[in-house]
Amino acid sequence: MRVHREARAHGADIARPWNVARAAARDLGARAVRPPTRRLPLEEARGATLAEDLVALVGVPSYDTSAMDGYAVAGPGPWNVVGRVLAGQRDGHAALRPGQAVEIATGAPVPGGTEAVLPYEHALRRGAEVTGEARPGRHVRRAGEETARGETVLPAGTSVTPAVLGLAASLGHDALAVRRPRVAALVTGDELVHSGLPAPGTVRDAIGPLLPGMVEWAGALLEDPRHIGDGFGTMVSELSRIVTAGTVSMIVVCGASSVGPADHVRGALAELGARTVVDGVSCRPGHPQLLGHLGSLREPGPLVVGLPGNPGAALAAAVTLLVPALAALSGRADPTARSPRALPLRGEVEPHGHDTRLVAVRIEDGHAVPVGHDRPGTLRGAAMADALAVIPPGWSPPEAELVWLPR
DSSP, X not given: OHHHHHHHTTSOSSOEEHHHHHHHHHHHHHHSOOOOOEEEEHHHHTTSEESSOEEOSSOBSSSOEESSSEEEEOSSSSEEEEEEEOTTOOSOOOOOOTTEEEEEOTTOBOOTTOOEEEEGGGEEEXXXXXXXXXXXXXXXXXXXXXXXXXXXXXXXXXXOOHHHHHHHHHTTOSEEEEEOOEEEEEEXXXXXXXXXXXXXXXXXXXXXXXXXXXXXXXXXXXXXOEEEOSOHHHHHHHHHHHHHHTOOSEEEEESOOSSSTTOOHHHHHXXXXXXXXXXXXXXXXXXXOEEEEEEOSSSEEEEEEEEOSSHHHHHHHIIIIIHHHHHHHHTSOOGGGXXXXXXXXXXXXXXXXXXXXXXXXXXXXXXXXXXXXXXTXXXXXXXXXXXXXXXXTTOOSSEEEEEEOOO
């Protein structure tokens, strides 16, 4: 019992209520030492978090341009067609005089004096003359009308999605100032195999493949996870190696957070002088989870998250502690807490007497519908689900809070 006595000296031995544990994870992530801001090329920045406001270096559009294929016209018609302007043409056409027009392509710069663009489908051309109805200002995009140069278009803390990358490029950026915590992982278990069919007495590792996506969803990057056996000395050595390297903001230990004879994470953290913030959470699945940190109370870091060895329980623990802490550390919103925050639950669900139940649900017609198969040892329910419905003790139907899952 040496391991557990040491562990309890560094943290509480009473499981936290689920909502209290989530709040503690967000708070610790917000207080932790943040990774440095890096300026990354656009092609390397996807999935990170903006560390600075995104500001337009150029206006959008950057010049007066045509929004349609047709004719740029000046004054009332009919118009005499005096030339053609194509997209990408660097030498601008001479300014138009009233009664003149140029054939023009979408995205091409309109000549000075242009009052409207008459689309091909609304135009009738006979020789060099074109007629039609052209309303002043129609189909002409003026410089900066969408975004003015110097305008702030996205705040710091925004997730860098593919659309953000395209927007940044359109605003003249080649690189972005971003924050992306790095995460190390130790996947424990002498019984685990990592490829092929498991032999009797062994099981395939499901948490290792699950983990990178959960980490990336929270705005961080998982280093190559290490698979280690169930030994106290090995656990201490591996944690010490990671801490000494000083390159990560979080360490995730998978499969050693319970209180069995092979669950050494508490003792190993005590050996390293870590502080425990959450030691067990009153939820099902996912009760044996852990949150702590190295460093000081004022500047905590790196953070340590212990996930249960059952994959369904590990997923529940990840959305309870890992994702909220990492998102706060990244300076972005918690992706599990997006809207809608709650929906009516369809079907019979019984609350537990003292633990919060996390029930896998899919969203159908504005309702959360349980999908089943959400026991601790399986990810089958989560794979079919959009979210987890939060069913606290004493829950009264029909509304249930939702914790969203990555899709």
